[in-house]
Amino acid sequence: MDGNLNALTTIFTEFYYWVTVVFMFLIHVGFCMYEVGVSRRKNHLHTLMKNIMIIPLVTVTFFLFGWWIYWAFPNFYIFGGSIDYEAGAANLPTSPNMATHLGDRITGVFWAAFLLFSWTAASIVSGSVIERIRSSALWVHAVLIGSVFWIIDAAWGWHYAGWMVQKLGYHDAYASGVIHAIAGGYALGVLMVLGPRIGKFASDGTPRDIPPHNPWMVTLGIFIIYTGFWGFYAACNVPLISPEVIGGQLTGTTWTATNIYLGPTSLGAITFNFLMSLSGGLLATYIVSKGDAFWTFSGGLAGIIGASAGNDLYHPIQALIIGGIVPVIAYKLHHYVERRFKLDDAVGAVAVHGYAGFMGVVIAGFVLWGAPSSPFEGYAAINPLGQFAGAIIMFFVLGFAPAYIVTRIQSAFGVLRIPPEVELQGLDFADHHAYENAIAEITSATHEHLKS
Numbered sequence: 001m002d003g004n005l006n007a008l009t010t011i012f013t014e015f016y017y018w019v020t021v022v023f024m025f026l027i028h029v030g031f032c033m034y035e036v037g038v039s040r041r042k043n044h045l046h047t048l049m050k051n052i053m054i055i056p057l058v059t060v061t062f063f064l065f066g067w068w069i070y071w072a073f074p075n076f077y078i079f080g081g082s083i084d085y086e087a088g089a090a091n092l093p094t095s096p097n098m099a100t101h102l103g104d105r106i107t108g109v110f111w112a113a114f115l116l117f118s119w120t121a122a123s124i125v126s127g128s129v130i131e132r133i134r135s136s137a138l139w140v141h142a143v144l145i146g147s148v149f150w151i152i153d154a155a156w157g158w159h160y161a162g163w164m165v166q167k168l169g170y171h172d173a174y175a176s177g178v179i180h181a182i183a184g185g186y187a188l189g190v191l192m193v194l195g196p197r198i199g200k201f202a203s204d205g206t207p208r209d210i211p212p213h214n215p216w217m218v219t220l221g222i223f224i225i226y227t228g229f230w231g232f233y234a235a236c237n238v239p240l241i242s243p244e245v246i247g248g249q250l251t252g253t254t255w256t257a258t259n260i261y262l263g264p265t266s267l268g269a270i271t272f273n274f275l276m277s278l279s280g281g282l283l284a285t286y287i288v289s290k291g292d293a294f295w296t297f298s299g300g301l302a303g304i305i306g307a308s309a310g311n312d313l314y315h316p317i318q319a320l321i322i323g324g325i326v327p328v329i330a331y332k333l334h335h336y337v338e339r340r341f342k343l344d345d346a347v348g349a350v351a352v353h354g355y356a357g358f359m360g361v362v363i364a365g366f367v368l369w370g371a372p373s374s375p376f377e378g379y380a381a382i383n384p385l386g387q388f389a390g391a392i393i394m395f396f397v398l399g400f401a402p403a404y405i406v407t408r409i410q411s412a413f414g415v416l417r418i419p420p421e422v423e424l425q426g427l428d429f430a431d432h433h434a435y436e437n438a439i440a441e442i443t444s445a446t447h448e449h450l451k452s
Helices: 002-038 041-052 054-072 085-089 107-128 135-157 163-168 176-194 215-235 267-288 293-308 316-341 349-367 384-412 420-425 427-431 433-451
Strands: 238-241 256-258
Touching (some): 041 054, 041 427, 107 176, 135 176, 135 384, 163 384, 176 293, 176 349, 176 384, 215 293, 267 316, 293 316, 293 349
């Protein structure tokens, strides 16, 4: 009987992660639609291409070394830890664990769930820099954020044995900081060097609104992102686990679902809180933006992100309130930073993901103060100082700082930004001139045929 139960658990877990990965793929579909809807017609193909190329670049690099980082880096030298080469090696592509065989039904789908998180981090950065960055420069950043920096912070703060969880009491169940704050901080570091699109600011410094080219595509894109994000929430859970697996430290004696830290939770709990935080974000941002459709839709996403750090433990009313407060502050910060620093964030990614994620982590420290960060004995409890330190690490140390340094290097070598004449003409014509020439030749041939 025990063997049959274990077999069913394994097969169910495999199918569970496979389904969540398929749902999360919709996040990337949504980002593609959203960014194309925001960008101007002359940049559509370029916007699509840079998003599509994130998939192979991040997938291959995450396979080669990103997954190894997650398992090898949960410790930190300052606390007497070291790189866990043995755990990392067990997940290298050369390991039997990463091979396609019937003996391992979990590794591939679990790896894919983390891979889709990597795509999400890269896509967040991609949206903020549309219409002016070279594709090659963006792809470098996609690999760095997708296969290096976000997975370092996941090892530190999103691993059941991560040093931030143990020492700081860091708790970020659905990745307010681990994915969103770091990606938003990274986007900010790139934008500080990249500069605004031509025409974004008037001569007196007043920002001009560059409205979405296709509001329908923006709307559908954001709704598809909501759908994928719901799958993202489910993928952050372990669907079925026995207390004996983690030393019997779970409350109760029955099998249960857990969050990423192996603390008990349920899909019912996160369903309440996902929808309540989404609703709080939509309602509050509709009011503060005076019905601006673009910001209302984005505010719903910011509401989810703002509550995500503690949505495994919040009451639904707490999720609603936090989901309403965070987007309002993010909205105000976006417009202040835009005016003060002449920052052109085309899709509001720094605000919706970065500011909202940072605040979500900090707020969880106060609302959940004293609650266990993990079911393991000896780990620090959730506290405001630990959460604030974690937010700084995510947004600034692993996000903003490396992005700013790498972008400065790219700028110094002249490989960061497209030339002004190309930007004015449009990236589609410049990058896809062969396609345009082919259309012209076909049109000319057609006319000649009709004349004859």
